[in-house]
Amino acid sequence: MPATVIVLIAVAAALAIGTPVVCRFRKRLSTPADDSVDLRRNPHSAPDEPYTADEAHEVWQDHRDCERSECAAKATAFQTLVDARKVVPSVRVQR
Numbered sequence: 001m002p003a004t005v006i007v008l009i010a011v012a013a014a015l016a017i018g019t020p021v022v023c024r025f026r027k028r029l030s031t032p033a034d035d036s037v038d039l040r041r042n043p044h045s046a047p048d049e050p051y052t053a054d055e056a057h058e059v060w061q062d063h064r065d066c067e068r069s070e071c072a073a074k075a076t077a078f079q080t081l082v083d084a085r086k087v088v089p090s091v092r093v094q095r
Contacts, residue, residue, distance in 0.1 A: 046072035056080035 044066065051059060059077035068075045081087040 044071045044073050046076050051077055051080045053080060053084040053086060056084070057086070 044063070056077040059073055060081060063071050063074040063077070066074045068078055078087065082089055
């Protein structure tokens with residue numbers, strides 16, 4: 001089998017595996033229609049407006065690797081989910 005065919009198969013396999021990941025993040029990577037959005041904003045800072053329950057759920061998932069004590073976005077999302085009764089805080093964990 002020629003080396004070119006092997007390379008093409010490898011590239012096709014890599015694209016097939018990477019496609020779901022690209023689609024999952026497409027919404028966040030797209031340019032916002034509103035020019036007033038500051039694209040340089042730290043994604044871990046607290047939001048300017050309160051999150052809706054759906055937004056909080058998405059932020060909670062996006063920041064799953066962050067510590068609530070170090071990430072204001074995750075802490076705000078957690079409190080929004082608690083207020084919406086979507087999450088019940090553990091009584092064993094001190095905050």
